[in-house]
Amino acid sequence: MTATTTRKELTESIGQHDTAALATALQAFADLDTIGELDEAERLVRNVIIETLYDRHPEIVAAYDIWIDDLESEDTASDVVIRAARQLP
Numbered sequence: 001m002t003a004t005t006t007r008k009e010l011t012e013s014i015g016q017h018d019t020a021a022l023a024t025a026l027q028a029f030a031d032l033d034t035i036g037e038l039d040e041a042e043r044l045v046r047n048v049i050i051e052t053l054y055d056r057h058p059e060i061v062a063a064y065d066i067w068i069d070d071l072e073s074e075d076t077a078s079d080v081v082i083r084a085a086r087q088l089p
Helices: 003-015 019-034 040-056 058-069 077-086
Strands: none
Touching: 003 040, 019 040, 019 077, 040 058, 040 077, 058 077
8 A cells, every 4th residue: 555545545534524623532542743753644634634624624724824824823724723623613
């Protein structure tokens, strides 16, 4: 199995979960990242969750775009996506 195949399968699997579940999972990964305990596979899962939520919700795209232009922000991509996902109806 190639890395591309693995990522594709991971993307398909993650895409089956609702936004609330993905935001909760992303928060758990953010907590682990804060204490420096994310391994390479967990970082991949975290990134695919962020990409999935980004692709799914224009509100998350807007929040992310504002964050990316804010050079003074101390937030991470995970912080921004989690906050935006939790504000969705």
